[in-house]
Amino acid sequence: MRWQRKDLLALEPLTRDEINLILDTAVPMKDIIRRDIKKVPTLRGRTVINLFYEPSTRTRTSFELAGKYMGADTVNIAASGSSVVKGETLKDTAKTIQVMGADVVILRHGMAGAPKILAETVTSRVINAGDGTHEHPTQALLDLFTIRESKGSIAGLTVTIVGDILHSRVARSNIWGLTKLGAKVRLVAPPTLMPPGIEQLGAEVFYRPEEALAGSDVVMALRIQKERQQKGLFPSLREYAKIYGINQERLALAKDGCLLLHPGPINRGIELSNTVADSIQSRINEQVTNGVAVRMAILFLLMGGGKGETIN
Amino acid sequence: MKLLIRGGRIIDPAQAMDKVTDILVINGKVETVANNIEAREGMKEIDAEGLIVCPGLIDVHTHLREPGQEHKETVFTGAAAAAAGGYTAVCAMPNTDPVADNQTVVSFVKQRGINAQLSRVYPIAAITKGSQGQELTEVGDLVGAGAVALSDDGQPVMNAAVMRRALEYTKLFSLPIVSHAEDKTLSAGGVMHEGEVSTRLGLSGIPALAEEVAVMRDILLAEATGGQLHLAHISTVGAVNLVRQAKLRGANITAEAAPHHFSLTHQAVDGYHTDTKVNPPLRTEADVEAVIKGLSEGTLDVIATDHAPHSMEEKDVEFDLAPFGLVGLETALALVVSKLIRPGHLNWTQAVTLLSTNPARIFKLPGGTLTPGSEADITIINPDLERTVTKELFKSKGRNTPFDGWKLQGWAEYTIVSGKIIFQRNSKEG
Numbered sequence: 001m002r003w004q005r006k007d008l009l010a011l012e013p014l015t016r017d018e019i020n021l022i023l024d025t026a027v028p029m030k031d032i033i034r035r036d037i038k039k040v041p042t043l044r045g046r047t048v049i050n051l052f053y054e055p056s057t058r059t060r061t062s063f064e065l066a067g068k069y070m071g072a073d074t075v076n077i078a079a080s081g082s083s084v085v086k087g088e089t090l091k092d093t094a095k096t097i098q099v100m101g102a103d104v105v106i107l108r109h110g111m112a113g114a115p116k117i118l119a120e121t122v123t124s125r126v127i128n129a130g131d132g133t134h135e136h137p138t139q140a141l142l143d144l145f146t147i148r149e150s151k152g153s154i155a156g157l158t159v160t161i162v163g164d165i166l167h168s169r170v171a172r173s174n175i176w177g178l179t180k181l182g183a184k185v186r187l188v189a190p191p192t193l194m195p196p197g198i199e200q201l202g203a204e205v206f207y208r209p210e211e212a213l214a215g216s217d218v219v220m221a222l223r224i225q226k227e228r229q230q231k232g233l234f235p236s237l238r239e240y241a242k243i244y245g246i247n248q249e250r251l252a253l254a255k256d257g258c259l260l261l262h263p264g265p266i267n268r269g270i271e272l273s274n275t276v277a278d279s280i281q282s283r284i285n286e287q288v289t290n291g292v293a294v295r296m297a298i299l300f301l302l303m304g305g306g307k308g309e310t311i312n
Numbered sequence: 313m314k315l316l317i318r319g320g321r322i323i324d325p326a327q328a329m330d331k332v333t334d335i336l337v338i339n340g341k342v343e344t345v346a347n348n349i350e351a352r353e354g355m356k357e358i359d360a361e362g363l364i365v366c367p368g369l370i371d372v373h374t375h376l377r378e379p380g381q382e383h384k385e386t387v388f389t390g391a392a393a394a395a396a397g398g399y400t401a402v403c404a405m406p407n408t409d410p411v412a413d414n415q416t417v418v419s420f421v422k423q424r425g426i427n428a429q430l431s432r433v434y435p436i437a438a439i440t441k442g443s444q445g446q447e448l449t450e451v452g453d454l455v456g457a458g459a460v461a462l463s464d465d466g467q468p469v470m471n472a473a474v475m476r477r478a479l480e481y482t483k484l485f486s487l488p489i490v491s492h493a494e495d496k497t498l499s500a501g502g503v504m505h506e507g508e509v510s511t512r513l514g515l516s517g518i519p520a521l522a523e524e525v526a527v528m529r530d531i532l533l534a535e536a537t538g539g540q541l542h543l544a545h546i547s548t549v550g551a552v553n554l555v556r557q558a559k560l561r562g563a564n565i566t567a568e569a570a571p572h573h574f575s576l577t578h579q580a581v582d583g584y585h586t587d588t589k590v591n592p593p594l595r596t597e598a599d600v601e602a603v604i605k606g607l608s609e610g611t612l613d614v615i616a617t618d619h620a621p622h623s624m625e626e627k628d629v630e631f632d633l634a635p636f637g638l639v640g641l642e643t644a645l646a647l648v649v650s651k652l653i654r655p656g657h658l659n660w661t662q663a664v665t666l667l668s669t670n671p672a673r674i675f676k677l678p679g680g681t682l683t684p685g686s687e688a689d690i691t692i693i694n695p696d697l698e699r700t701v702t703k704e705l706f707k708s709k710g711r712n713t714p715f716d717g718w719k720l721q722g723w724a725e726y727t728i729v730s731g732k733i734i735f736q737r738n739s740k741e742g
Binding site: 012 | 508510512513516517584628629631633
């Protein structure tokens, strides 16, 4: 199949075949990253703009490297240093970027729906690099890629996501991606960090990690943001770590060979104990590498790859 | 000045009238309602055969934005929108800039309304200075300047003691206190109804509880004080139940619902359409059903538009950044006909009660009946006329409607204030 969409805004609307196309395309991309000279000319002459309204070193660097490895010219724009602080609207910023000739705009924004506005405003391709608490499709795709790489297939697996589901775009994208590929998704969080109606997205809700972890093939811990605690959503980081932190005892409840994922950066001793974070079950470093490969695949597909073009 | 309205179906719940007959208006007052009134020279005639003739519609919840935000609406454009929607009168909320918390602003709005010579404009003044929820306004002055009610609409009075004093003190003036019932500690940061859709879209939710906790508090305060409480824009199952239970206890309270709350659910927000961003937010199917039931059984007394115009620039942004509110004056009647009357939830008498009789009674306004001797504020409705909502044709400056492109049936043909036709539908517009 060929990629038909102009943009990649979310996993919710994607079909299983579209998701698989991205994952399949990422396989040869990962080979490129492993080479001594990590550069192909596929996107030479193309311009990719990273437009980041929220700070994010990991995602931005990952996209930047993905663009560079594919031979594109990449430019970073941080909103804090842009005309946004002078009051320019997202639409006007988008139009400016468009007339500068950007082929792809990668948008990280603190508000849900912002990439949709951008995509409707510009003819450039738009990739959502995280919008508010809505979706973070490329993060979920790299998670899917990492799981598939280790387990061979995603269908039939049980994936448990632990942490601040309420504010997690990673969790939402993963629910869509995992369920479309046939996995069961369990969510576990304090009731105050569990959004209402989340089970209608196709996931099972738990409040006690012990119940959720039993029989899991994959455990994904989410980052806890300290300001959530200040808002009174849970009593203390200490209590969170005690009840929800993934340690060896808790991880032992999952299936043998269970994978451990985390979108990073980790609060060590809170979401994950040191021992499990660095254990052989952890795929956290692999996720970072796979993130570049998946983003290369997306850039390739959005720029018309797969229509007879080769990546070498 | 004489006006003869011939052969219309006259619906006037105040005098239990629903019959096909004629109305004669002389010098701005209803002179006679009778069969076969003879036309005389100098009389203007309207052939109302097949049309509904009722007391003029009264909107008790309109935002006119003047003074201070004339780019959104002025008293004139708002009154024109009201006339085009079949409203002979609107009550203007005080959240202008400056806030209508003093007699100068109240008089200004009232005078602008008189100057417009369109639908009547009745100012509502603020409950507290600056609508800050702390210090009561000088109610005597405000009433003297023409205020017909008090409200901090847009903001709740969070301090229960202040709300108690307001309900107690205004007994002196028999003035309704219009409550924007919202517990800000529960709604903080929310931009749409909290539920499955907000979770899916990643937008912060406003729980139904934020409304219900505040409604309960205000009902208790009204029962304790004996003040006149009118609850604005009721939108949840729980709030409708609380109003129903309070009325069964004999509480002297009234409540309103807005057309968008019986026409749309939170599913409409899908796609991040900022024209669906409204406070209280669009709720669930069950809430919509509860609002409809509340209106049909009389638990909710009034249909009010909560007409809240905003400029395109303000709405054409990320959902989180857009202001709350949609325009309603020009679509309310057609939504009532299409969503409530035609499906059989309400009959015409009930609809007119909710749109005219009760608003006039609760806010003690002229109109609301066609009894001989009363003000000749009359709306003539074509119940079968089907039109497509076209926001470009709105008289309001606001284009922020989620109903653009909807085909609706039942529109005003004539709007008449003091016997003068202030709106007549242009047949070219359909």
